Amino acid sequence: MTFSANHPIIFIIVGVIIGIVVAQSVFFLVKAYKRGLELGIARSTLNATIKRSALFTIAPAVAIFMGLVSLVNLLGVALPWLRLSVIGAVTYELPAALQAAESMGISSVSYTDLTAQQFVTIVFVMTFGIAASLIMAPITCKKITGGMLKVKDKDKKWMDVLMTSMFVGMLSAFLGFIVCDLGFVNGEAGVEFHYQLEYWIPVFVMAISAAIMAVCGILIKKLNWKWLNDYALPLSMIGSMALSIPVTMIIT
Amino acid sequence: MTYMDKMHKYGRIWALITCGVILAFPFVLAIIFGAWPDFLTFLNALYPIAITFWTVGIIEVITYTPMLGVGGTYLGFVTGNLSSLKVPCALDSMEKAEVKADSEEGEVISTISIATSSIVTIIIIAVGVALISVLMPVLESDILAPAFDNVLPALFGGLGVVYISRYFKIAILPICVMLLLFIFVPLLDSGTVGVMIPVSMVITLIYARYLYKRGKV
Structure with a gap:
């Protein structure tokens, strides 16, 4: 098949992968919603959470899309669409793509000049270079959340302080970043x-x-x-x- | 089987599926276009990237899992953008729903919030991709550039005022330390914030423990 970074077949594959991730999100949403009703949380509260989260997401999501726009001239549309819809942030994806290009001796990346082999190499490096959390999270989740439950059973008040402190710590780092x-x-x-x-x-x-x-x-x-x-x-x-x-x- | 046990079971099944398709993507492309990377070139490129991003990734898993909860973790690490979107979104939702992060109610609200945020992000990006030729000239205009350069200050300003005023005693020390570090250490720039998040969390936890032991929080 003749290669193009914007080949329709890449869009179809990317669409299928993103569709699977949407299905996972809907699955978890439905499970959590049903459990919320069982726990006696008012339907209005659950609906308000959905509305609030959707509103909250608009501005950051547009900014993520801006990241995609910044990658388009380098990698075409389909690959950035996948990488920024799942896992990625442009701060991770761009260095990975540039590193892969550099190792092949390409100093200025443009998707129109890339051969199939160069493009596929970039995709391999981006996928496997930024896969740690994707692989680690399902392996460690039970252990970490189980550990948190033990802390909670031992000292509930400290658990509240601990959770607050973690977020305050994250917030402080971002205030420093600003x-x-x-x-x-x-x-x-x-x-x-x-x-x-x-x-x-x-x-x-x-x-x-x-x-x-x-x-x-x-x-x-x-x-x-x-x-x-x-x-x-x-x-x-x-x-x-x-x-x-x-x-x-x-x-x- | 409890709700949490079920979420772990479903989470792992979904993780197998999503990990499988995401990691299979480059192989599928290689087969379709009949082009495979040169193995040594691939390793050469992967090595520096993996050293950095695998370390960051592992730290992120340890750091964010307690904040995201069970459902949020299985979802959030697939859909990404945790610190700049999913974690603040989930915390804001739990705050407004008046539930605690370590309760089952908190778990439910956090999962709903992260799932909704993931779906909305994917929809916005998909609409953007469909309209990219129309949107690119507008979004790349110099006039709009400052707005998109300042998403994080805009997010953390609003969140900061709520959390700092509420948890002032815990927040004051780590905030001062982080401000001083980022101002006086030239090495710390926008690229190092991912490394500084766990550092800041450890400082905050030690200080919070000190205050807690003395009955001040």
């Missing part, structure tokens, strides 16, 4: 000190998002606008992303 372009940074000419306003843009966006969230919290409490609960986080995300455009324009 200021990573500020201060001492490895630049082209060695270590540089960044203090200029342009490096503060992510901090400003974070502050705007926090402010929108705080205003929503006040409105929910003071005016009893409980409906806003479902929209507060998506609103703060999309609002601050939109406002990052004029903020960037003013600063740069």
